[in-house]
Amino acid sequence: MPSFDLASLGGVPIFSTAVAADHGMSGRTLHQLTAKDILTRLLHGWYTALAIVGDEHRHLLTALAAVAQLDERCVASHHSALVLHGLPVHQVDLRRVYLERSDRSHGRTRTGVVVRSGRSLRAEAQVEGWARPVPTVSVADACILSGAEHGATTGLVAADAALRRGLCDMTQLAAAIDRAKGYPGIEGVRAIMRHADGRHESPGETLTGVRLRATGLNFEPQVEIETRTGTYRVDFLDRERRLIAEFDGLSKYATAEDLVAEKIREDSLRALGYTIVRIVWRDLFDETAVAAKIHAALVSQQSGHTGAEVPITAPGNFPRGLAGT
Structure with a gap:
């Protein structure tokens, strides 16, 4: 195996084959290190030497690679933006990174990356260990788009956390819903977002x-x-x-x-x-x-048993005036 400088890349979140070549690593070397689990291949031409801790960490690194791969012509969107902003993702397939571009050209899907056009506002995420801010859709847009794509409760979980952290407000969420008009699933998101509440702690x-x-x-x-x-x-x-x-x-x-x-x-x-x-x-x-x-x-x-923790029974019918699920 030829000589190379892996140590200098050990603290870098992601790097490309071009950067690896500058550090003495050929394509064959990258393949060998990946086979030995010393490196992890994130996308075609992009790797990390970091130890990956969980699916969200892998997704974060892959999202960084996807944005860098397209030279920031696209920004992280949907649940990928949520992960970059440190917001919770609920019932989401983290194997795919979502990006958005501003033009009206058709979206496309490549292995592990979905690129779509859109009307979202832009924001930046500060990612630990990454030197510059990462371009994303706005936090409000990320919540709404995730809800439309993956289910309304996905968006609500993210929105509650974003409200709690002051990353967006109800006015911004409403505007993001309007920007997503016509998206499949958006009406369900519109209905559930009336209940968004930053008081929820998890x-x-x-x-x-x-x-x-x-x-x-x-x-x-x-x-x-x-x-x-x-x-x-x-x-x-x-x-x-x-x-x-x-x-x-x-x-x-x-x-x-x-x-x-x-x-x-x-x-x-x-x-x-x-x-x-x-x-x-x-x-x-x-x-x-x-x-x-x-x-x-x-x-x-x-029955008069107030002030006690009660056993679980079948719901049957709620008392008059109460609705069941």
């Missing part, structure tokens, strides 16, 4: 909010409740029914002390007559699970 909470709205009850996110042991913030509260819904991602219970603190918190809330319903990830992918838990809570309250 994708799980956003999706929990979707399921809770389907019950027809009036749940408000991130409400503080004063108790004898302190003031606690709950994920969702229906004030009229004193019904709390908590999304339980489990990551918040890292230690035994966390579990004890949570037990004290729940006991204090129940002592005030609140009923607590816990929602976990698997519930969010079952159209009836959240409704079943809420129904069980309402039945328990009507």
Whole structure:
């Protein structure tokens, strides 16, 4: 194997075959290093020497390569822009990078890259380890286009996070919807974006909010409740029914002390007559699970068992005036 200077490229996120040649690496050398998993081929003619950590990291590097490959004539779009801006992507195929160009020429798809024309506003993403800003569509456009392409909840998860971080506002989201007029799926995105809410602190909470709205009850996110042991913030509260819904991602219970603190918190809330319903990830992918838990809570309250965590039962019919899913 000929001599080369791999060390100098070890901290570079991506590099092309031309850059590799400047460092003494021939095409044959690149092939050999890739076969030994020393390098990773991202796109035709583009590589990285970094250790890839997960699908989103690989997608980020591939998006950088795709934009650089086209000499920034295109910008990162859809979920690729979301990844570059550090926003969550929900139920997205990360094997494909999406780009947008400003002209009206037809889009095209090459291996791993989809290029489309569009009317999106432009923005820049600051990517750690990359010397210059990366051109993207605006954050609002990325949220809306991702929702139209991959499903409305995909866009909502991203939009909630963007609102929370101050990367866009509701006016900008509405304008992005107007720019995407005529896109397949855009009307579903328009409908769900009325519920975009930066108070949701995680994708799980956003999706929990979707399921809770389907019950027809009036749940408000991130409400503080004063108790004898302190003031606690709950994920969702229906004030009229004193019904709390908590999304339980489990990551918040890292230690035994966390579990004890949570037990004290729940006991204090129940002592005030609140009923607590816990929602976990698997519930969010079952159209009836959240409704079943809420129904069980309402039945328990009507039976006089207030202030308790209730068992799960089949949803059946909600009490009069309440909608099921």
